Amino acid sequence: MAGCIRNLAATVFGAALTASVMAGAARAEETIKVGILHSLSGTMAISETTLKDVMLMLIEEQNKKGGVLGKKLEAVVVDPASDWPLFAEKARELIEKDKVAAVFGCWTSVSRKSVLPVFEELNGLLFYPVQYEGEESQRNVFYTGAAPNQQAIPAVDYLMNDEGVERWVLAGTDYVYPRTTNKILEAYLKSKGVAEEDIMINYTPFGHSDWQTIVADISKFGSAGKKTAVVSTINGDANVPFYKELGNQGIKAEDIPVVAFSVGEEELAGLDTAPLVGHLAAWNYFQSVDTPENEEFIAGWKGFIGDEKRVTNDPMEAHYIGFNMWVKAVEKAGTTDPDAVIDSIVGVSVPNLSGGYSTMMPNHHITKPVLIGEIQEDGQFETVWETPGLVVGDEWSDYLEDSKSLIADWRAPMSCGNFNTATGKCGGKGVN
Amino acid sequence: MISRYLFENGLSPRILALVAVILAAAIILPALNLALPESHPLHVPTYMISLIGKYLTYALLALSLDLVWGFCGILSLGHGAFFALGGYAMGMYLMRQIGPRGVYGNPLLPDFMVFLNWKELPWYWSGFDQFWFAALMIVAVPGALAFVFGWFAFRSRVTGVYLSIITQAMTFALMLAFFRNDMGFGGNNGLTDFKDILGFDIQADTTRAGLLAASAVALALGVIVTARITGSSFGKLLIAVRDAESRTRFLGYRPEMVKLFAFTTSAVMAGVAGALYVPQVGIINPGEFAPANSIEVVVWTAIGGRGTIIGPIVGALLVNAGKSWFTGALPELWLFALGGLFVLVTLFLPKGIVGTLQEIAASASERRKARKADAEAVDGEQASPVGAE
Amino acid sequence: MRLFGKIAVALLVVFSALAPALAADDSLRDIVSGFADARNFSQTEKIVTQLGKTGDPAVVPLLEALGEGDLRVRKEDRAVFIAKGKGTVTLLDPLTREAVGSATERELTKIKVNNSLRRSIRDTVGGLALMAAAPEKRKAAASTLFANPDPAALDAIETAMAAEKDPAVAESMAAARAAAIVYSDRPDIEKSAAIEIIAGIGSRDALALLSSLEARSQGELKEQAAAAIARANRTLAFWEMGQNVWYGISLGSVLLLAAIGLAITFGVMGVINMAHGEMVMIGAYVTFVVQELIRTSAPGLFDWSLAIALPLAFLTAGAAGFAIERGVIRFLYGRPLETLLATWGISLILQQAVRTIFGPTNREVGTPSWMSGAFEIGQITITWNRLSIVIFALAVFFILLWALNRTSFGLQMRAVTQNRRMAASMGIRTPMVDAMTFALGSGIAGIAGVALSQIDNVSPNLGQGYIIDSFMVVVFGGVGNLWGTLVGALTLGIANKFLEPYAGAVLGKILVLVFIILFIQKRPRGLFALKGRAVEA
Incomplete structure (x- = not known):
């Protein structure tokens, strides 16, 4: 000391x-x-x-x-x-x-x-x-x-193609990042033919610490005979008790993998990762690179x-x-x-x-490149998949109704953050 | 006319001086900001203007708490809720003012509703495009909540820490509720990206100066209202309830009504403070409901001196100025300084800064009087009873 | 001649046993060496399947090592070894597991595994372990196969069943066989029998099997499956109720632990102790420090770390409480609301101090092996750490109750809080009793921190998360009454858990808060109100 x-x-x-x-x-x-x-x-x-x-x-x-x-x-x-x-x-x-x-x-x-x-x-x-x-x-x-396309969508693609996941739990903390990401993912999954009843969406408050019910719900949802995965946008503090509960209830990555977008090396440093080996995270960088x-x-x-x-x-x-x-x-x-x-x-x-x-x-x-990593026993991630090239951050998602036709380009002459290609006008700032 | 009204109704010179100082600040600070060039040594930067404007709304919030705590003995640990509700009412008005200038260009729906795929405006958002309606709600919503809450709590004779804790439960529950995106108040992000207020650009220096002036005027009004309430015979009743509720009840008064009035008035003041706070900081979000924020208000009031009118204002200004300065100058250590300040003030200045100063002044004048009395006694060869109390 | 014959027979036996073994060993080695050349997961997976097809139990440890990421390739000669650990590691032969040398980590490359690979390893190992010598291993293998049915393993299961003597294991195997049949192309009669076996099990996994079968079948079989699903659902709904009660008790015990120290400092002494959460935090950090020391100096004691941390946390937090009482709070008696301000300041200071000393990030507090894992009662899963916390919370509660009611310190404490001047006249050193009472409350918050470190973040914010809940529990239960705190904590815990499935976590919590507000209107002094004149003071 x-x-x-x-x-x-x-x-x-x-x-x-x-x-x-x-x-x-x-x-x-x-x-x-x-x-x-x-x-x-x-x-x-x-x-x-x-x-x-x-x-x-x-x-x-x-x-x-x-x-x-x-x-x-x-x-x-x-x-x-x-x-x-x-x-x-x-x-x-x-x-x-x-x-x-x-x-x-x-x-x-x-x-x-x-x-x-x-x-x-x-x-x-x-x-x-x-x-x-x-x-x-x-x-x-x-x-x-x-941006979501540099993290969330490649992760879902990986689970779908490499792990054969058919049923999805989108669990997040109730704020704008998980809400939007889940909206995008929901639209994306549906576009890939996933049925409504195969998607479960769950929101929890900040710093949620009692995960017993939700983890039990997830394992219940996962026992419908189809391969299930959890896409977690759970924020910071709430992750440690969440993963501890997963480990305790014996949900292994082989059964129901959890892919997280807000869990990195720093969050894992506060955890005993031995029971979590195989759970995933999608980032653009891992310390193990x-x-x-x-x-x-x-x-x-x-x-x-x-x-x-x-x-x-x-x-x-x-x-x-x-x-x-x-x-x-x-x-x-x-x-x-x-x-x-x-x-x-x-x-x-x-x-x-x-x-x-x-x-x-x-x-x-x-x-950025997109890397999918699996948690290892030493608290590091091991890259199991990565995009072949770099992915350009897409600010306006193509999977949301109202942002489909928007683009941003800050070079002259457009100089606009939300140019509407449908109407040919720069929204917001362009008006005044 | 006005001054005569004020004087005749027993506002002490001290209060009038305070009001004068606040109003002077309302005129001088914006003038120094707008009229002088930036290079001038007396120029007040815009940054200071919104900062001081924010402090003034905090001061009004602290004053409103002082009305119920300092004068009526109700320790509310949920005053932040009224402040935030007033703020949300103003925020909703400001959101509606954005109109089609949001990022998605939707003329009716605020941006956060657009990307949550909401198709129409929830009913409780209607009307907020009119300033008069928003202004009404700024006072009505916190007032109504305080009235209903107080009605039940005071009639059931919930007192002391029990009351404090349920006010805390109230603000905590509201915080969780407003965090929910399904509530339609923007969730954790709250309401932000405001464009203009009453047709004035919210980022213009003149608007900022105007908002500072408005906050100062609101604070001055708050001071007058508080002084009028506490100075009247009703104020005596407030203090009676604070010091001996049962006795007051046995004398035939209805303490619950007294408390209800003070609580509701105070909530309205807090709501107004919140409404002025929002356009100056540019955001309102559920964090304002956090129980810690409400406790902080109590701390300001205590440090300044509860049960006085100047005290909470001084406390709010001092603590917040300290916070602004510390977080910039000692980013790693400022919590030690702030925490230490709370402990030291509670230990050594139990009546707060203003309360202690008043005590010193009072005992000094008492000594003076006593000396004078002594001198008179020598002169007139008789003992004087002055200072017996 | 006889002797000769015997020797010859013996030799023959040995040879006949050895020769295929040697041959198998060679072909196994060939397959294993393929790991070095596998370029991606699917190639590795092919080798795993190949190894599984050999049916040789000798590959089990090898596959297990692969699953744990311990199978490595030596860079210079592409030889495959089992190697555990960091730095310089001992190389074990993959089949015989004999030490054959050592190498540094840098000289080796790890054979990467991912989830789907781990799954296929698990299934392969499951199939192979069906013939293992130990019955518990066979049973485990059967359960794995039940949870992860594989029609390809059907023959292996049936062979194993035929040889099985242990009835319990045979039952598990029958279940595994039924599960495999569901996914196989066996005739409907066998499937129908399988449905009955699976329905009899009635667990979540069984439900999953049945739903999957229902989705893929037609006619009578579909109806039978649907009926079985309905039956399984009914049983599960019943168990779910029990599960909710358990979750509620478990949440309640966490609340109880967090609040019980406050029931002393706030409930008994009347100090609005906003630094209570930080005492919990101190306890959690003591656990962290103890574990760090154990990790570096005596790793063998790790399972005892919590037991060692308990008294230390009690003493540390108690000492902090003692210092706070002597340094600050004793000047504030009679001004309870002002204790709020001072303790708020103290809580800010303590938080920042911990942040400065230990850094702002989460610290890892490990779980001793006896607290990991779970067991099942019927369909209720009970995790060991939650059970330990429930038991621990109740133990703390009853010990405290005993201390207050049966010890002379408890007697003095109650005397002082009930009538300070009278107590003083009887010769009780009231200032000391005050200090010790506050220290006791803080110390108990400290040991709560040891328990909470098992389920929550160990960070400077730990205490903040519990302070409001703690106040709610104490006030709801009735200030100054320990039983009130117990009943309050459990009631709020169970109410919360019953609301959560219907209203969601957030709304559930809001409803509980509203309920507390309304309840206080009805009973302004909490559940177990103190009666008498003292309450008006």
């Missing part, structure tokens, strides 16, 4: 140091400021703190390489405390008061929705690193996480955080990609001016950690 005490001391000391250094450095030389808007307290701290740390690491490494445009980068960390209106307030503070060149942040959809108007109004840049429900494309936001870039990234991360046991996960990779894209776009534009960066970043390609290149598309989403 000496390490813990040291951690505490280091944090206290570090914070004091950062404060004083920041004050001093601001005078000493001109820097480019980068805002980090991740919750460090409250319910989301569990996931978001890691992303703050990874950003600090990336900035430190960039500074070692000489910074950007000959200037050092300076991180401005704030704590929006898992409080959604506070996200908007802090975003405003970062852009207006601290004059940051770009902001890396947000996790939940609601926090992103909360800050959107602020970025739009003050013309800031936001890099959003988490898989989300799509149905959005905003000029000032770059979505480096997966065997490439030199990834090895270097993992080594860098473990060294930075000073803990051999810490793991890496998909949103961290998304920040890695997003940050490098921003750096490249700034260098290409020769300035950090948001308008110039927005123009120059489209088409920028940077290496991702799974051995390919990710490119920023005109819809402000990026190209």
Whole structure:
């Protein structure tokens, strides 16, 4: 436990140091400021703190390489405390008061929705690193996480083709990401000929901890003589008790596999994964991916955080990609001016950690490979399937009635996030 | 005319000074923001304007809680619910104002309904395109909830912690309900992406300044209402109920009616605060119902000083300013600072900041009076009974 | 001559036994070496089926190793070995399981398996194990085959049945045979008999078999299957009721554990203790620390980790409670509502402290082997960890009840809460009793944390999830009455679980909250109200 005490001391000391250094450095030389808007307290701290740390690491490494445009980068960390209106307030503070060149942040959809108007109004840049429900494309936001077609649909395809699944449980936490993803999946499954009664949809509240009934329901649904799988969009905290209950009730991956879109290495770190071997997750990155870039990234991360046991996960990779894209776009534009960066970043390609290149598309989403992994006993995933090439993030789903005919392209002359190909008009923004 | 009305009805100079300060802020801050160029040292950035506007609505919320807790002894751990309901009423109006400018361009349905495949507007959303209706609902919904809740609770003589806990249950249940997407209030994401209010662009500096001014005026009105209620003979009754409910009942009063009135009035004030809060922060979501938020309001009130009118306002402003500053300056440590502050204030300033200051001032003036009395006694060679109380 | 003959016979026997074995061994090795060249899952699967067809029980451990991901290929010579563990590992021969050398992890590639592969391994192993020597293994194999019927295994099952002596195993095999028949193309008469056997079992798996048969058959058989389904459904509905009660009791016991410490600090002492949840959290983190220490220094003790953590969690949380009472709360007696503010501040500080020390992410608390798994009573599945928690919660409750009613400390505690001045005049050191009472309540919250670490996240937010529920339970049951807390917790737990299937998890919880609000109107002091003058004070 000496390490813990040291951690505490280091944090206290570090914070004091950062404060004083920041004050001093601001005078000493001109820097480019980068805002980090991740919750460090409250319910989301569990996931978001890691992303703050990874950003600090990336900035430190960039500074070692000489910074950007000959200037050092300076991180401005704030704590929006898992409080959604506070996200908007802090975003405003970062852009207006601290004059940051770009902001890396947000996790939940609601926090992103909360800050959107602020970025739009003050013309800031936001890099959003988490898989989300799509149905959005905003000029000032770059979505480096997966859109539903980069995660959910390939996963379902895999289960259908490789595991012969015919009956589906779509279980999620009751908020917009699972709702939308399940809507898309439902439409997709029906288009593949799955009958209505072979789909069960279940929503639970945030932080749901008593899964006995639902897990029993799932096993009941699964005993109809057809191969059944669970597609889980259960959010963060609720996953640990869910998987513990699955393990306890003896639902094995061979019988009813669970494929999750919000469970990564970090979530598994809090679990004994031995009973969960074979359950699946769909992401664009796994720590177990065997490439030199990834090895270097993992080594860098473990060294930075000073803990051999810490793991890496998909949103961290998304920040890695997003940050490098921003750096490249700034260098290409020769300035950090948001308008110039927005123009120059489209088409920028940077290496991702799974051995390919990710490119920023005109819809402000990026190209990524899709990996399906099975949980292993050591808490890692083993890739069992991956898309042959890269998948372009599709912001407006083709499987939803109202978004079918919408597209986004932020290049001139269209410059529109929701262009309606049916009417030939740019909806929303185009009207006023 | 107005000032005469106020004076004659017994508003103390202290309250009037407070009202004057708030109203001055309503005029001066927007003026400093709009009239001065950005380079001017006295320029107030827009960022500060919405921040202060938000604080003022918090202050009104704290004041509303003070009316029931500080003056009437009902500790509500669910005041956030009234605040959020007022906020939702305003949010629904703002959503309807977006009209066809949503991402899907649907003229009637808000975006979140479109992508949940809703085909028509639920009945409870109708009418909210009219501001007057929304304004009515802002006061009517929290008021009605408080009235019904209070009617049952106070008549059943639910008191003390039992009442506190069921108010908490109420806000918790509402939070869970509003989290449900099937309720038609946008689920966890709540209502957001507002465009304009009463025809003014919600992102314009002038609108922000106007909203700040409106919040300040609402707060000033809240202060006057609270002062009028507590200053009247009814206010004495409130305090009587707070200090000795049974005795008040035995004297022939009906404490449940007194409480019901205070509770409903307070809920309406909280609702108005919520309605002003929403356009300034740009989002309303079920998180506002979280029991922790309601507890925080109690904390502001306690830190400022309950049972005083200035106290909750000072508390709300101080704690929130502290929070804004700490979360930026000490992102890793701010909870230690905030938590420590709560503990220290409870231990060392049991009456809150304002309450303690008043006590010091009172004892100082008492000492002065006593000295004066002593001097008089020497002069007039007789003992004075002043200060006996 | 005789001797000679004997030797010759013996030799013959040995040879005849050995020769095919050797030959089989060679051909097995050939098949096994194919694993090294399999490029995808379906190729690996082909080899597994091939191995299964040999009918040789020797491949069972090999297949099991493959299923667990322990079958690896040495990169330099493409030889296949069983190898467990990390770093430098011992290589075992895949068939004889003898150690034949060692290699580092980097020199080996693991043969990948996925779910469908694991399934086919399980089925293959199931078929092979039917002839195993141990009856429990045969029975397990039969149950596997029942749950995962395979018409191809029908012959194997029938052979095994013919040789089976143990009646219990034979019964399982008959069930497995019936299940396989459902999927086979045997005549309808056999299927009809199979329906009766399966219907007699009446479990979920049986229902699945019957529904599948109903969907694929016509005429009389379909009707018979439908009737059997209806029968099975009736039994299951009955059991479901029981299952719900069990879930309710289990949820209730979690609520009881979370609330029981609060019943002391809040119920008995009147402190609105918002830091209660953090005491639970402390207990959970103590469990984590204990397990970490055990993992690094004495892995053998892991099954005892919870038992070791219990007293430590009690002491740690109790000490924290003692410090809080001495440092803060004792200045606030007589101002109960203000304890809310101070303890709220303390809870923020404790949360952030844990976040700083242990990091914001979830920490892994393992489950001891005796708490893993489940058993069945009829059609009710009871998991060991839930059962342990129920028993543990009740034990804590009764020990506490005993401590309050039968020990001198309990007596002093009740004396102080009932009439402080009188108690003081009788020579009781009331401040000490206050501190010890608060420490007791906190300590109990701490041991609740040990139990909750088994079913929930161990994160800084752990306590926040329970604090509101705990207050609801204590208030619903009646402040100041332990029995009220017990009845309250179980009532709310069962009510919640009965509402959940109809209303869904969210609405169910809302309804329970509304019910509490309404109930308090009816009984403003909870279920078990304290009577007498003290309540008005």
